[in-house]
Amino acid sequence: MTLRRGLIATLVLLLVAVMGAEQKKPNPPVNRNAAVGSDFGQRVADYMKLHQKAETGLPVPKGTESPANISEFQHQLAARITALRSNAKQGDIFTPEITALFRRLVAMAMRGADGERIHSSLKRAEPVQGFHLDVNQPYPDGVPLQSTPPSLLLNLPKLPKELEYRLIGRELVLRDAPANLIVDVIPNLITAPKRKK
Secondary structure (H helix, E strand, O other), X not given: OHHHHHHHHHHHHHHHXXXXXXXXXXXXXXXXXXXXXXXXXXXXXXXXXXXXXXXXXXXXXOOOOOHHHHHHHHHHHHHHHHHHOOOOOOOOOOOHHHHHHHHHHHHHHHHOOOHHHHHXXXXXXXXXXXXXXOOOOEOOOOOOOOOOXXXXXXXXXXXXXXXXXXXXXXXXXXXXXXOOEEEEEEOOOOOOOOOOO
C-alpha cells in the first residue's frame, strides 16, 4: 500500500512538473509575413463588406446594357462607397507593414527568373504617367488601364473579383473595378531596372 501511494505521489509530481514545463515553453514564433498577409486579407474583407452595403438596392447592369447604364451604375456605386468611407486615406489598406511586404514580394518577382520579362512587359504597356491618383477618386476617364504582368500578380495576395491591382507608372493601385474607384495606393513601388555593365 505504501509503495503504491509512493508511486502515485511520484506520478503526480512528475505530471505537475511536465505541465509546468509545458506552460513555461515560449509561444512558437509567429510567421511575420503570414500575420501581415492575414491583416491585409481582413482589411480587404472589411472593404468588401462596405462595397456590398453600397451596392445594396442598386440595379446591377448586365454586360449587354448600354454604356450609359453601366456608367450611371458606376457613378452611383462610387458615390455611395465614397460617402461610406469619407475619411479614407492612403494607407488604410496598404498599411506601412503591408506596404513593406508588397515591396518585398514585388522585389522578389523583379529579381526572379521572370524579372526581365516583367520589366519589358511594363515598358511595352501603354505608359500611364504624369498624374497622381488619390484614394476615393475615380480612375480618370480616357486614361488607359495599364495591365499588370501576370508573373508579378502571382506573387501578390489574391483579391475578390471586384478588386484589382493596377500599376500606374511606379505606383501600385488597388482599384474597385465595378465602381472605377481608387481604394488605396502604394507610391513608388516599382523601381527602374539596374543597367547591366
